[in-house]
Amino acid sequence: MAEAKIRSRNLTLHYGNKMALDNVTLDIHAKQVTALIGPSGCGKSTFLRTLNRMNDLIPFVKISGEVLVDNYNIYEDKVDVVNLRKKIGMVFQKSNPFAKSVFENIAYGPKINGIKDKKKLTEIVEFSLQRAAIWDEVKDRLNDSALGLSGGQQQRLCIARTIAINPEIILMDEPASALDPISTSKIEELIFQLKTDYTIVIVTHNMQQAARVSDNTAFFYMGELVEFGRTKSIFTVPSKKQTEDYITGRFG
Amino acid sequence: MERHFEMELEKLNVRLKKMAGIVAIQVNSAMKALMEGDVELAKQIIEQDRKVDKLDNKIDKLCQRIFALSQPVATDLRFIMSSLKINNDLERMGDHAVGIAYKIETLIENREVISLLNLGEVVADLNKLMELMVAIIEQRNVNLVKEIFDLSTKIQFKLQTLSAKIIEEMAKKSEIIVVATNLMLILTQLERIEAYTTNIAESVVFIVEGKLVKHAKLVKENSEIIDFTENIEIGPDTRTHQEEEQ
Numbered sequence: 001m002a003e004a005k006i007r008s009r010n011l012t013l014h015y016g017n018k019m020a021l022d023n024v025t026l027d028i029h030a031k032q033v034t035a036l037i038g039p040s041g042c043g044k045s046t047f048l049r050t051l052n053r054m055n056d057l058i059p060f061v062k063i064s065g066e067v068l069v070d071n072y073n074i075y076e077d078k079v080d081v082v083n084l085r086k087k088i089g090m091v092f093q094k095s096n097p098f099a100k101s102v103f104e105n106i107a108y109g110p111k112i113n114g115i116k117d118k119k120k121l122t123e124i125v126e127f128s129l130q131r132a133a134i135w136d137e138v139k140d141r142l143n144d145s146a147l148g149l150s151g152g153q154q155q156r157l158c159i160a161r162t163i164a165i166n167p168e169i170i171l172m173d174e175p176a177s178a179l180d181p182i183s184t185s186k187i188e189e190l191i192f193q194l195k196t197d198y199t200i201v202i203v204t205h206n207m208q209q210a211a212r213v214s215d216n217t218a219f220f221y222m223g224e225l226v227e228f229g230r231t232k233s234i235f236t237v238p239s240k241k242q243t244e245d246y247i248t249g250r251f252g
Numbered sequence: 253m254e255r256h257f258e259m260e261l262e263k264l265n266v267r268l269k270k271m272a273g274i275v276a277i278q279v280n281s282a283m284k285a286l287m288e289g290d291v292e293l294a295k296q297i298i299e300q301d302r303k304v305d306k307l308d309n310k311i312d313k314l315c316q317r318i319f320a321l322s323q324p325v326a327t328d329l330r331f332i333m334s335s336l337k338i339n340n341d342l343e344r345m346g347d348h349a350v351g352i353a354y355k356i357e358t359l360i361e362n363r364e365v366i367s368l369l370n371l372g373e374v375v376a377d378l379n380k381l382m383e384l385m386v387a388i389i390e391q392r393n394v395n396l397v398k399e400i401f402d403l404s405t406k407i408q409f410k411l412q413t414l415s416a417k418i419i420e421e422m423a424k425k426s427e428i429i430v431v432a433t434n435l436m437l438i439l440t441q442l443e444r445i446e447a448y449t450t451n452i453a454e455s456v457v458f459i460v461e462g463k464l465v466k467h468a469k470l471v472k473e474n475s476e477i478i479d480f481t482e483n484i485e486i487g488p489d490t491r492t493h494q495e496e497e498q
Contacts, residue, residue, distance in 0.1 A: 236326065244326050
């Protein structure tokens, strides 16, 4: 049995009066890919964002319950959110490279974390770009603007930028939804390779993508965790009718 | 509004039921032709085979199309996967019925061997088995599985007894060797038909419950059925691909 990297315990979240997560208890296992699926507004992205406290930025958010990362409650007052987010990186739906060179995009994080040595930075940049499977495509244009890359390349650049901080967990919020099938398959292949070193949690609306990339799948509906299980079980023999209806497209 | 996908599934369902119906008639007719030495009926069975082959292709193509265009999951996935197998089993059953039909003419002489065997009971059982086969496809009622398995075992046993009896008769009268050999082949084909029916029942269990109950020996050795709902607890999949294949 793999050890749980992240444990949410009775996690409830309100946006003002509206309940977005209802008592969610879920274990996310180390070095596996966990997919969060469910219809729009079901709470899956909200849940993802609770894992590195991105919801703190939203006013009127009220959270109860716990999120334990390596058995440590990340909602304790003394937690340094900046350090937390170093450990738990995030990749968004829309790639958002800085208007800087490819090199600077990757080196930015390590630099603000105090790494000044040019040689060390170059090593980190190469390692991160290699790990994000984009090195071969950008190695001759490291000083060109990152904004000149294609959408798929920009997204892999953002993954490389996350890797440069040396995180343990990578959260992905629909990382391939704006990409063409070829770029999508590169991202999916990348996710598959990255799970040897990182714990990955991915939100996706694409059911086939969840089935292809994840080891475990959590199905959310109206803020509740309806079903959580091995992806191969969820997509062949789901145990809850709601899950079956959702994944077969018979919902509502 | 009914979704296009649902319509495709319903079309598959209708075709599968139709195929089951035609094949059941082929098998019943083959046994009737055997019992009554009805060469005309045997010819009709052989002609029917074109229809079965056409339907077999149609079902295969429909499944292929649904897989390619709709990426089915869960019950739908299990239904389409199983439809391919059931279709294949039905087509083979039809072929065996045709195989029997081809032998009817060779049995015109020495028909006393057939009466000697007293086939009535096993024929009645096989007719009942066909009825259950059609019912389980139509209703997807797993409660029929036990009945099918029990009846199959009974038929198997009877067919073995009949084979022994034929050998006994052959030893006594060399003039019946040709007829007796053809009868032995027919018994083998009936045994295959019986076996395909149990396969179909197993496929229906997979559709309804997601459990693999085929290969009785393996099931017995593990003293459990292979269940897709297993491993639902979350942990690493420590099994290697090879182990999983096994």
